[in-house]
Amino acid sequence: MKNSISKKATKLNLKNIKSVPIRTFWITSFAFFLCFFSWFGIVPFMPDVVRELGLSPSEKWSAVVLAVTGTVFARLFIGKLCDKYGPRLCYTWLLIFGSIPVILTGFVQTADQFLICRLLTGFIGASFVITQVHTSLMFSSNVVGTANATSAGWGNLGGGANRLGMPLIAALVIALGVAESSAWRYSVIIAGILCFSMGIVYYFFTQDTPEGNFSELSEKEDVPGIKKDKVGFLNALKDYRVWILFIVYACSFGIELTVYGTMDDYLQNTFQLERITAGNMVLSFALMNIFARTLGGAFGDRFGKLKGLRGRVLFLSFILVVQGIVLSSFSGITNLYIAIGFLILFSLSVQMAEGATFSVVPFINKKAIGSISGIVGAGGNVGAFLAALLLKFKSGAAEKVAIAANEGLSQDVIRSAQSAASAQAVSEGYLFIGLTVIASGIVALGIRFSVKDEKLAREELNASLDVVPANA
Template sequence: MKTTASLKATKLNLFNLKSVPTRTFWITSISFFMCFFAWFGIVPFMPDVVKDLGLTPTQKWNSIILAVTGTVFARLLIGKLCDKYGPRLCYTWLLILGSIPVIASGLVQTPLQFLVCRLFIGFIGASFVITQVHTSLMFASNIVGTANATSAGWGNLGGGANRLGMPLIAALVVSLGVSDGDAWRYSMVIAGGICFLMGLVYYFFTQDTPEGNFKDLRASGEEVTTKKDQVGFLTVIKDYRTWILFIIYAACFGIELTVYGTMDDYLQNTFQLERVTAGNIVLSFALMNIFARTLGGYFGDKFGKLRGLRGRVLFLAAILSLEGIMLVTFSTTTSIVLGIGLLILFSLTVQMAEGATFSVVPFINKKAIGSVSGIVGAGGNVGAFLAAMLLKSKSAVAEKAAIAANEGLGEAFVKSAQSAAASSAVASGYFIIGFVVVITGVLALAIRFSTSDEEVAEMDLQKPTNDLITA
C-alpha cells in the first residue's frame, strides 16, 4: 500500500477559500454551529413547552438529561465511523438524519413524544467529534491545535447564540401570522430544515482529506487514517492516555456545560440579580468561545513547538489547574463584582483547557484520530451528567429541608429560605467540582509520548504542503 505525500495546511488562512483545508474549516465550523444551535434551540422556549405540553418538573429535568445522554453514545460511535468512512459522509448523514428529531420536536403533542425527540436530538452533539477529526486531517501539527480549537469554539457559539437567535426566529414567524403559542414549534422546524440543508452542503463542497476522499484514496491504493478500523479502535481503548483525556475533557467541557446551565439561578439566588440580567451575564461568557478556546489551541501549538508533545501536555495541565482554582475561589465569594471577575477568569481558563485538550488528541493515535476524538468528546458529556447530578442532588436535599423548616411562616419567607439553601448547596457543589478539576490537572501530567511519537509529529512538518489546493 502506497502513502501519498501530505498536503495538510501549515497555516490557518481564513480568507483563502480556494484552499481545501480552509474551505473545510469554514463548512465544518458552520455545520457544528448549526448542530449546537438546534441541540439547545428549545432552551429559550422551555416555559412555553412546559405550558403547552403540561410537563412536570421531573419531565423537564429528564428532557435535559436525555439530550446529554444521547450525545454520549453518539460520540463514542461516530469517531469509529469517521475512521472507517471518513468525516465527509459521517457529517452529511448526521446533519440529514439529525434534522429529523429537531423538526419532529416542533410537531410533538405529548410529553413522551417530546422526551423521545430530546433523546435523539442529543445525537447531533456528536458533530463536535467529526469537526475535530476533519480539521485534524486537514492541518499540520504546527497549527492543528489552533485549527481544532477555533472550529470547536466557533461551533460552540451555537449553544449560546440560540438564546438570541431562536427568539428572533420566533418573532419573525409571529410577524407572518403565527400565534405566539405556536412560535416555538415553527422555530424548531426551521432550525431542523437548516441542518438538513447543511448536510447537502457538506456532501457537495468538502472532501475527507486534502488529497481526496477515503473511498477514492483506498481504491487507488493510498493509505488513509487507518489500515483496519477495528484494530485501531481496540488499540485506542487499551491506551491509558485516551482515558486520561476522557477525564480531562469531562473536567473542562463537561464542567462548562454544567456551570453555565446552573449559573442563571445561582446568580439570582446568591446576588439577587434579575433573571434577564443573570441570563445576559451567562450569555456573555458563552460568547467568549469566539476567542478563548482558540487561545488554548494556539498556546498548545506554541508549547508544542518549544517542548514537543510534552510541552502540549504541560500547558494543558497548567490551564486545567487554573480552571479549578477559579471555580473553587468563585464558590466562596459573596461579592458580585469579585464574582463576575472570577467568572470571567473561569470562562477563559475552561475554554482554553478545552482547546488545549484537542491540541493533544491528534497525536495519541494518528491512525485512529476519529476513535480517540469520539471517546474524549464523550467524556465531556459524561462530566456534564455527573456534575449536574451532584448539583441537583445537593440542591434538592437543601431546598426540601429549607421548606420543611420554614413551613407555615409565609410563602415569601419560605421562598427566601429555599433560595438561600439552593445558593449554599450549589456553592458547595462548585467547590467540590473545582477541587476535582485541580486534581485532574495534576493527572494530566501522566500523559507521556514516546520518542517515535515526537518524531512522527516533527515529520508532519517536513512533508510538502500546499495551501492553494482546490477541489
C-alpha cells in the same frame, strides 16, 4: 508520506476559501454551530415548555440530563465510523437524521414525547467529533491545534448564540401571524430545517482529505481503511492516554456545559438578578468561544514547537489547574462584581483547556484519530452528565428541606428560602467540581509519549514548516 503532508494546510488563512482545507474548515465550523444551536435551542423557551406541557421540576431536570446522555453514545460510535467511512458522509447523515427529533420537538404534546425528543436530539452533539476529525485531516501539525480549537470554539458558540437567535426567530414568526404561545414550536422546527439543509451542503461541498474522499483513496496513501480502523479502535480502547484525555475533557467541556446550564438560576438565586440580566451575562461568557478556545489550541501548538509533545501536555495540565482554582474560588464569592470577574476567568480557562485537549488528541494515534476523538469527546458529555446529577440531587434535597422548614408560611417566604437553599447547594457543588478539575490537571501529567513519537512529531513539524502546500 511527504506528499500527504504537503497537501495539508500549514496556515489558518481564513480568506482562502478556494483552498480545500479552508473551505472545509468554514463548512464544518458552521455545521457544528447549527448543530449546537439546534441542540440547545429549546433552552430559552423552557419556561413556555414547562407551562404548556406541565413539566414537573424533576421532568425539567430530566430533559437536561437526557439531552446530554444521548450525545455520550453517539460520540463513542461516530468516531469509529469517521475512521471507516470518512467525516464527509458521517456529517451528512448526522445532520439529516439529527434534524428529525429537532423538528419533532415542535409537535410534542406530552412530557414523555418531549423527553424522548431531547434524548434523540442529543445525538446531534456528536457533530463535535466529526468536526475535530475533519480539521485534523486537513491541517498540518504546526497549526492543527489552532484549527481544531477554532472550529470547535465557533461551533460551541451556537450553544450560546441560541439565547439570542431563537427568541429572534420567535419574534419573526410572531410578526408573520403565529400565536405567541406557539412561537417556540415554529422556532425549533426552523432550526431543524436549517440542520437538514446543511447536510445537503456538506455532501456536495466538502471532501474527506485534501487528496480526496476515503472511497477514492487507496491504502498506500496512508488513509485509514477498514482494516486499519479495526486495529486502531482496539488500540484506542487499550491506550491509557485516551482515558486520561477522556477524564480531562469531562472536567473541561463537561463542566462548561453544566456550569452554563445552571448559571442562570445560580446568579438569580445568589445575587437576586432578573432572569433576562442573568441570561445575557451567561450569553456573553459563552460568546468568548469566539477566541478563548482558539487561544488554548494556539498555546498548545506553541508549546509543541518549543517542547515537543510533552510541551502540549504541560500546558494542558497547567490550564486545567487554573480552571479548577478559579471555579473553586468563584463558588464562595458573594460580591457580584468580583463574581463576574472570576466568571470571566473561568470562561477563559475552561475554553482554553478544551482547545488544549484537542491539540494533544491528534498525536495519540494517527491511525485512529476518529476513534480517539469520539472517546475523548464522549468524556465531555459524561462529565456534564455526572456534574448535572450532582447539582440536581444536592439542589433538590436542599430545596425540600427548605420547603419543609417553612411549611405554613407565605408562598413568598417559601420561594425565598427555596432559592437560598438552592444557591447554597449549587455553590457547594461548584466547589467540589473545582477541586475535581484541579485533580484532573495533575492526572494529565501522566500522558507520556515515547522517544520515537517525539521524533516523528518533530520531523512532521519541520516538514510542515518547510513544505509549501498545494492548498495553503
